[in-house]
Amino acid sequence: MSDGKLNVRAQVLLWTAQRVSAAVLAVCVIVHLVTIIYAVRNGLSAAEILGRTRGNVAWAAFYALFVAAVAVHAPIGLRNFLSETFGWRGGGLDIAVMVVSLTLVMWGFRAVYAVFS
Amino acid sequence: MDPLKVSVWRGAETGAFQEFEVPRLESQTVLDVVTHIQRALDPTLAYRFACRVGMCGSCAMTVNGRARWTCRTHVDKVAEDGRLEIAPLANLPVVRDLVTDMVPFFDKWAKARGKFEGGKSRRDDFERVVPSSPERRLADAGIECIGCGVCYSSCDVVAWNPNYLGPAALNRAWTLVNDVRDTGNRARLGAVAGDAGCHACHTHMSCTERCPKQISPTAAIAGLKRAAMAAALKGDLGDE
Amino acid sequence: MKNDFRARNHPAYWAFVVHRASGLLLALFLPLHFWALGQALHGEEKLESFLRWSDQPLVKFAETALVLLLAAHMTGGLRLLALEFLAWRDWQLSLLAAAAGVSVVAGLAFLLNVV
Numbered sequence: 507m508s509d510g511k512l513n514v515r516a517q518v519l520l521w522t523a524q525r526v527s528a529a530v531l532a533v534c535v536i537v538h539l540v541t542i543i544y545a546v547r548n549g550l551s552a553a554e555i556l557g558r559t560r561g562n563v564a565w566a567a568f569y570a571l572f573v574a575a576v577a578v579h580a581p582i583g584l585r586n587f588l589s590e591t592f593g594w595r596g597g598g599l600d601i602a603v604m605v606v607s608l609t610l611v612m613w614g615f616r617a618v619y620a621v622f623s
Numbered sequence: 624m625d626p627l628k629v630s631v632w633r634g635a636e637t638g639a640f641q642e643f644e645v646p647r648l649e650s651q652t653v654l655d656v657v658t659h660i661q662r663a664l665d666p667t668l669a670y671r672f673a674c675r676v677g678m679c680g681s682c683a684m685t686v687n688g689r690a691r692w693t694c695r696t697h698v699d700k701v702a703e704d705g706r707l708e709i710a711p712l713a714n715l716p717v718v719r720d721l722v723t724d725m726v727p728f729f730d731k732w733a734k735a736r737g738k739f740e741g742g743k744s745r746r747d748d749f750e751r752v753v754p755s756s757p758e759r760r761l762a763d764a765g766i767e768c769i770g771c772g773v774c775y776s777s778c779d780v781v782a783w784n785p786n787y788l789g790p791a792a793l794n795r796a797w798t799l800v801n802d803v804r805d806t807g808n809r810a811r812l813g814a815v816a817g818d819a820g821c822h823a824c825h826t827h828m829s830c831t832e833r834c835p836k837q838i839s840p841t842a843a844i845a846g847l848k849r850a851a852m853a854a855a856l857k858g859d860l861g862d863e
Numbered sequence: 864m865k866n867d868f869r870a871r872n873h874p875a876y877w878a879f880v881v882h883r884a885s886g887l888l889l890a891l892f893l894p895l896h897f898w899a900l901g902q903a904l905h906g907e908e909k910l911e912s913f914l915r916w917s918d919q920p921l922v923k924f925a926e927t928a929l930v931l932l933l934a935a936h937m938t939g940g941l942r943l944l945a946l947e948f949l950a951w952r953d954w955q956l957s958l959l960a961a962a963a964g965v966s967v968v969a970g971l972a973f974l975l976n977v978v
Contacts (some may be wrong), residue, residue, distance in 0.1 A: 514816050515858075515861075517816070517817035517818050517822060518854075518855035518860060519855055519856075521848070522852050522856070525944065525948075528943075528944060529944065531937070531940075535933060535934075535937045536937070539933065539969055542930070542973065543969075543976050546976050550914055551911060552903070552907045552914055553907060555910070556903060580886075580893065583886050584887075584890060586823075586825075587883065587886075587887060589818070590784060591783070609894070610894075613897035613898065613901065614893075616897065616904070617896075617897040617900035617901045619904070620900055620902070620904040621900050632864070685864065688868075688869025689869055690870070713864045713865055713866045714865075714866075717864060776866075777866065777870055779866065779871070782865060782866065825883075826875065826879065826943055826947070827871075827879050828873070828875035828876070829870060829871065829873070829876060831875075832875070833870075839951065842951035845947045845948075845951065846951075848947055849947070
């Protein structure tokens with residue numbers, strides 16, 4: 507049953523991508539929550555953060571993966587919300603959602619670079 | 624006992640609630656109340672019922688905001704302050720008063736390929752289906768559906784997405800996906816998958832909450848999601 | 864006819880509302896988050912000044928709320944993954960309570976450490 511511009515297989519693969527990225531994010535979020543809770547003890551300063559992150563390739567890779575997963579997961583979720591709340595369907599919606607994804611990728615990788623390089 | 628104050632929807636898509644006072648009895652169902660109104664107070668009230676014993680599903684209406692079989696709803700259970708609000712099932716066109724047009728509901732059943740497609744003729748031997756097999760148990764969990772429309776009426780995704788096939792059609796498709804005799808499952812998965820199919824379900828579970836036969840369309844839809852995903856990944860999804 | 868809140872007033876539906884609302888709010892927050900971290904590109908002092916700005920109680924409250932939203936969205940999401948990918952079992956329905964519990968714990972842990 508096709509709705510809008512994407513064919514059924516593409517729609518199912520989008521759904522699958524959302525669930526897979528969700529599983530990846532579950533791991534990332536748990537790590538992130540534990541890390542923030544630990545880091546905010548006794549106050550947070552730029553020096554402390556950057557002291558730990560600058561040049562740290564392993565953490566950079568982790569956060570790069572985090573950004574990629576978010577850039578898949580959030581736009582697909584938004585797509586559902588927009589089509590169900592505003593009745594938006596078809597090519598226009600898909601393009602708008604791609605733009606959100608690309609924006610998250612760009613700003614996210616910029617943030618990773620800013621903090622880890 | 625004080626008489627019941629009953630608000631009944633009159634009209635079609637546009638209309639208004641009309642107030643009636645109905646004598647309260649010791650043991651009384653909402654269908655009894657509606658029937659009393661039509662027979663004793665206002666013969667122009669349109670409503671549907673048939674068996675009145677909880678077998679046919681014809682008497683489904685929205686009672687105090689929730690879809691139910693009126694013949695199986697005791698007034699004591701729902702009229703907390705002696706008030707009842709009775710409206711037609713939601714998410715369906717209203718023909719008149721409490722009667723909805725069930726055609727869209729059954730059209731989606733057909734779109735979901737909810738019809739058995741066998742591969743054998745009378746000349747072949749019987750298919751042996753083991754009742755305790757995993758597939759048969761999954762099918763059996765959903766085959767008691769009588770197409771009453773309560774789940775469809777309770778589903779918000781049906782309200783938000785006019786093309787969404789809905790819980791009943793998808794549940795029926797799932798019983799056929801698990802029917803080892805059915806030969807049409809490749810096309811059927813293609814018909815039920817995607818933005819207007821099982822993948823649009825957000826697990827609100829209003830269908831499962833309200834089904835008078837305790838079927839869980841949510842479970843069936845989850846099964847369809849897995850089956851469709853597997854087929855899509857293998858490049859095996861439907862006709863497209 | 865349309866349904867109103869009476870048809871929606873049950874736990875699995877509340878779980879959906881929490882999941883959708885938290886997802887939306889997090890999606891709106893993310894660009895701000897990326898921007899704030901990107902400030903480090905302009906030097907440590909820029910990031911530091913942002914962090915000092917964020918020391919006020921109102922911001923700390925918002926941060927705690929965000930942690931709660933993130934935890935709620937994640938635990939709710941794990942519940943959905945269980946419902947969709949594991950064969951259906953009745954105990955899965957109490958995953959909701961478990962998810963809610965874990966989110967609150969996460970939120971509290973953050974709050975207690977940040978103040």
